[in-house]
Amino acid sequence: MIETGLLITKQNRLLSIAAILDVFETVNKFYTNAGQENPFNITLLNTRDDEYSLMGYECECIDDTAPKDLVLIPAFNTDNIQQAIYENHEFLPWIINQYKTGAEIATFCTGAFLLGATGLLNGKVATTHVDACNGFASAFPAIKLKADKTVTEDGRLYTSGGATSTFHLLLHLIQKYCGADKAVRTAKFFAIDMDRDSQSYFSTFQPFHNHHDELVASAQQKIESNYGDSCTIEEIIKDIPASRRNIVRRFKQVTGITPIEYLQHTRIAAAKKLLEQTDKQMTEVIYTSGYNDPKAFRKIFRKSVGMTPTEYREKFQVS
Incomplete structure (x- = not known):
C-alpha cells in the first residue's frame, strides 16, 4: 500500500484538494470492487494539531504522522503566493526530510511554489499555472521552468500546470503506481483527454503594474500603447x-521578463483576443497586432501558444 499524504496548506484551493481526493478514492474503489487491497492509503496533513476534517478524513499533524511514500501539495487560492509560502513555511523542512527519506513529491498548479521554496527543484524541470510562470521564474531562477508543459517529472519530483492539468498529473501517478490500464480507466471515468501535454494556449498575459518603478511603468505604458505599430522595442x-x-x-x-518579451506577449495577447472575438481576416489580425511578416507571426504564435492561429481561432472563437 502506498502511504500518501495530502497537505492541507493554508490558503489552499479547496477544488484542488477535492479533485485529488476524488481521483484517488475512485482508483481505490476500482480495487475494492474487484476484491483487491486499495493501493493508496491517504492521510490529510497540516501543521497544527487541531481538529480538521474533510470529506470524511481526519487531519494529522506532520510532526506525528508516519513517513510517506507520496506527498501531494495542492494549489493555492491566492494571488499573493509569497505570503502563502510564508504562512506555510513550517511545511518546508518536513517536505525536505520526506524527500531525503525516499518520498516522491507531487505538486498541483501553484502548489509548485511551496516545493520551489524548499530548494529541492533547483536545477530540475518544473511547471506551474501558465499565468503564474513569470512569477515562478522570478522567484526561483535556479529551476528549469517549462511553462508550456502540462506535467513534469524530475528526480521523484512532479509538477503540473493549471486547473485541469491536475488530472493529467494524477493520471501520470496512477499509471506509475497502478499501471496503464487503471490510468485509462480513470481517464474514461472522469472524461479526461490523456494526450494533452501543453497548456500554452490557456495562457492569459497579465501585465504586472503593482510596483513603484516609474521608469519601468513608463516603458510598460509605451509598449502597451504602441504595440500595434510594426516597430522595434528600441523605437518604442x-x-x-x-x-x-x-x-x-x-x-x-x-x-x-525583458522589454522585448513584454512586447511579444502584448502582441500575441492582442492577436488571441482578435481571433477569439472577431471575424477579421488573418492578415488584418497579423498587422493589427503589430507584425508585418505573416511567416514570422505564425512562427512566434505557434511557439508561444502551442498551436497555429487558425487552430486557436477554431478552438476558442466566441460564436
Whole structure:
C-alpha cells in the first residue's frame, strides 16, 4: 500500500484538494470492487494539531504522522503566493526530510511554489499555472521552468500546470503506481483527454503594474500603447531617459521578463483576443497586432501558444 499524504496548506484551493481526493478514492474503489487491497492509503496533513476534517478524513499533524511514500501539495487560492509560502513555511523542512527519506513529491498548479521554496527543484524541470510562470521564474531562477508543459517529472519530483492539468498529473501517478490500464480507466471515468501535454494556449498575459518603478511603468505604458505599430522595442522606448541596458535590467527585475518579451506577449495577447472575438481576416489580425511578416507571426504564435492561429481561432472563437 502506498502511504500518501495530502497537505492541507493554508490558503489552499479547496477544488484542488477535492479533485485529488476524488481521483484517488475512485482508483481505490476500482480495487475494492474487484476484491483487491486499495493501493493508496491517504492521510490529510497540516501543521497544527487541531481538529480538521474533510470529506470524511481526519487531519494529522506532520510532526506525528508516519513517513510517506507520496506527498501531494495542492494549489493555492491566492494571488499573493509569497505570503502563502510564508504562512506555510513550517511545511518546508518536513517536505525536505520526506524527500531525503525516499518520498516522491507531487505538486498541483501553484502548489509548485511551496516545493520551489524548499530548494529541492533547483536545477530540475518544473511547471506551474501558465499565468503564474513569470512569477515562478522570478522567484526561483535556479529551476528549469517549462511553462508550456502540462506535467513534469524530475528526480521523484512532479509538477503540473493549471486547473485541469491536475488530472493529467494524477493520471501520470496512477499509471506509475497502478499501471496503464487503471490510468485509462480513470481517464474514461472522469472524461479526461490523456494526450494533452501543453497548456500554452490557456495562457492569459497579465501585465504586472503593482510596483513603484516609474521608469519601468513608463516603458510598460509605451509598449502597451504602441504595440500595434510594426516597430522595434528600441523605437518604442527611445524617448525614455535611460540607457537601454539600464531599462532592460530594471524592467526584468520588476516584471520578470525583458522589454522585448513584454512586447511579444502584448502582441500575441492582442492577436488571441482578435481571433477569439472577431471575424477579421488573418492578415488584418497579423498587422493589427503589430507584425508585418505573416511567416514570422505564425512562427512566434505557434511557439508561444502551442498551436497555429487558425487552430486557436477554431478552438476558442466566441460564436
